[in-house]
Amino acid sequence: MLKIENLHVRVDDKPILKGISLDIRPGEVHAIMGPNGSGKSTLSHVLAGRAGYEVTDGTVSYLGRNLLEMKPEERAREGVFLAFQYPVEIAGVSNIYLLKAALNAIRKHRGLSEVDAMDFLKLVKEKIKAVNLDEQFLYRGVNEGFSGGEKKRNEILQMAVLEPSLCILDETDSGLDIDALKLVADGVNALRSADRSFILVTHYQRLLNYIKPDQVHVLAHGRIMKSGDASLALELEKKGYGWVDQLTSAGA
């Protein structure tokens, strides 16, 4: 699905990622954990194609194609989805309008016709129920006046409607209370399938109580210091990020 090799990224001439390698196979869930400033969000943004990041070395291949050569909208249409840490508000553009425009852009890219209005409404109403948002959120401006938790659930709604192949969740759990966290986790678990992969970027272990990862990677100082199975997250929680600093090189 996604193969990252020796990825080096700079922001404003400052090296942030210093040689990341990851191999994510279809159906797998990888958690990337790390302290603030370790480069977690940079990794998410580079994968999604945000401007302002300079790749100085390394390769990223997605479904056999060079991901780094693709424009952001092309990545999205090919099935790369980023759930944002801070979803933006777009006043006056209704949620349902955005969802439909996005779905149709993706369908068009795949040579499909535009979605039928009635089918679409049915689909969206079904998906919004799953994230426990009221239907009225469909008709409000995108994230306009939403609470933090509502914004995050709205991201999961978009993910559920667009059905991407690679889902990157950038600290989706941050700032959520336990109920909202469960809803987000349920949303992700419902989407898990043999041909869909996930990257969960998170600061805390608690999200992983609800979404069981296949692999956990600990990121610090722009490098993956240690990789392991789900138990690594628990170990990390117990020992704290200070423990990671004592590790000298990428383990596992």
Next chain:
Amino acid sequence: MSATAKTLDKLIKKDYAPGFVTDLEADTLPPGLNEDVIRAISAKKNEPEFMLEWRLEAYRHWLNMEEPTWAFVHYGPVDYQAISYYSAPKSQEQPKSLDEVDPKLLETYNKLGIPLYEQERLAGVAIDAVFDSVSVATTFKEKLAAAGVIFCSMSEAIQNHPDLVRQYLGSVVPPGDNFFAALNSAVFSDGSFVYIPKGVRCPMELSTYFRINAAKTGQFERTLIIAEDSSYVSYLEGCTAPMRDENQLHAAVVELVALDNAEIKYSTVQNWYPGDEEGRGGIYNFVTKRGDCRGRKSKISWTQVETGSAITWKYPSCILRGDESVGEFYSVAVTNHCQQADTGTKMIHLGKNTRSTIISKGISAGRAQNSYRGLVKILKSAENARNYTQCDSLLIGDRCGAHTFPYIEVKQPTAQVEHEASTSKISEDQLFFCMQRGLSAEDAVSMIVNGFCKQVFKELPMEFAVEAQALLGISLEGSVG
């Protein structure tokens, strides 16, 4: 410049689709303005004596007036002697019906998407088409006549309804009102005339389509709409011009009169040629539009979508004279490249319990300057008058400007006046978010801008709303930055 900014920048570069020229033989007066020119225009139109006198008086007034300089727009001096004040397609002197209209003209309007043939009944819109200085066709005349509605060119109205013209022309915008209105009064060559009799709800939307074709000419049309007691009319106006390197002057006057319980809804989609990316060419759009809510409980509503013109100087206003009368102004003004717009409204409250609403949305991209200028004036007589004003500006890129000049004058203590304003910018975050959901930068900008303008678009008649949205997308193409 970031990658998103580059995409945005590319977006701004855009062709002006209506920019073609129709090759027609024209009857054009030589450039220059003096009393003989005015006499010639009046003679060509075979006008009654009172019209010639009216024009000459306006002209003499104009000679003593100065071009206004208070607007926040900058342009070189206009040489009023270099402009031709009359141009008409030669084959087009007096068409009796559509069959007599020059096929080249019909083709022009077809290219612009204006269906003139009556078989396009589905559109349900009666159209008066003004090509350079003269009106070439008014459709649906018979159906309107059956309802008692008069919808014709101004020239015809002067011939066939001189009393109405004499009574109302200049009663809202007097000939000496301002520099451009005086000029228009002296030289106007055509325009549309609408009269809705008492108690009649006009059975269809009325529409005028203005087209400047000839080079080095000005267009000075004059529109007069009279709505008698308890009548209703919705009127649409559209405009385009060919692409030319020189600037062309468009100085129109629109007068609306609403009597007791009458309602006039006036919508404009203005798409005059805006000039090229470097600011060469384009139309100077210096227009006076004013509505007089003369009757009790009358209502006048202006909706405008301004995407064209190199320079726009335009303040569609309402005089709320009748008690409980209502004035509305909904505006979207888009400026891109080197366009400059100074536009807004005046709401003059005279009657008791009068209400006005102003919703203005200014969008600025490229190196454009976009100003909102509005006056809310509540006189001593206007007890319990109310106004609500909201003006929002949206900036695209970092080289454009948005300005707001609100004037509020209140002489009546029971009045309530509210003013809200905001300025925002399409952020890189918003664009990246939309692109991450699969939208192109163009579609993202168009979606965000349309969302910003929604409040105004919903005031437009359906078929115009679609056109306005499409136009907005085109105007902002290449604007992201």
